[in-house]
Amino acid sequence: MVKELKFVAVAHCILNRGTRWWIEGKRVEGGIVKKVVDKLAEINIGIYQLPCPEFTFLGNPRAQMTKDEYESLKCYKKHVRKLAKKVSMEIESLIKMGKEPKLKIVGLIGIARSPSCATKCIPVGNGYREGMGIFFEELIRYLNRKGITVLTFEIDIKDLERSTLALKALL
Numbered sequence: 001m002v003k004e005l006k007f008v009a010v011a012h013c014i015l016n017r018g019t020r021w022w023i024e025g026k027r028v029e030g031g032i033v034k035k036v037v038d039k040l041a042e043i044n045i046g047i048y049q050l051p052c053p054e055f056t057f058l059g060n061p062r063a064q065m066t067k068d069e070y071e072s073l074k075c076y077k078k079h080v081r082k083l084a085k086k087v088s089m090e091i092e093s094l095i096k097m098g099k100e101p102k103l104k105i106v107g108l109i110g111i112a113r114s115p116s117c118a119t120k121c122i123p124v125g126n127g128y129r130e131g132m133g134i135f136f137e138e139l140i141r142y143l144n145r146k147g148i149t150v151l152t153f154e155i156d157i158k159d160l161e162r163s164t165l166a167l168k169a170l171l
C-alpha cells in the first residue's frame with residue numbers, strides 16, 4: 001500500500017512562463033518549462049504551483065528589476081507576506097488532510113536570478129550574489145514556523161540540463 005506521496009511547490013512560471021517580466025522588444029515565451037515537468041513526472045513527484053508575486057503585483061509589461069529595487073517598492077513586501085502566509089496555510093492543509101496516503105512536501109523549486117523566487121543567486125545592484133528571493137525567504141519563514149522544512153532548488157533557464165539533474169536529490 002502507498003503510505004506517502006511526495007510533492008514539490010514550484011515557482012509559478014515553471015508551469016506558466018507567460019508571467020515572467022516582459023517589456024516591448026523582449027521575446028515572448030509562453031508554455032511550461034517542460035524539462036522540469038518531465039523530470040518530476042519521471043520521479044513521480046506531484047506539483048503545487050505557487051502564485052507569481054511579481055505578476056500579481058505589477059502585471060506585464062514590467063521591467064526587469066533587482067532584489068533591492070523590489071524591496072524598496074512600496075507595499076511589495078506586504079504583498080509578498082500575504083501570499084506567503086496564504087500558501088503556507090494551503091501547504092499545511094495538504095499535509096494535514098492527507099491521512100492515507102500521506103502527502104509530503106519535499107522541496108521548493110525557484111528560479112535562478114529572480115529577485116523574488118531565487119533560492120541561491122539573486123540580482124543586487126549591478127550584479128549577482130548568493131541569496132534568496134523575497135517571496136521564497138518569506139515562504140520558508142512561514143513554513144518553518146509551522147514546523148515544515150524543505151529542500152530548496154532553483155532552475156536556471158539558461159542551463160536547464162544541469163539544474164533539472166539536481167532534482168534527483170528529491171528521491
Ligand code: SF4
Pocket residue numbers: 011012013014019020021051052053054055111114116117
Ligand atoms: S520567478 Fe517568480 S516572480 Fe518571477 S515570473 Fe517566475 S514566479 Fe513570477
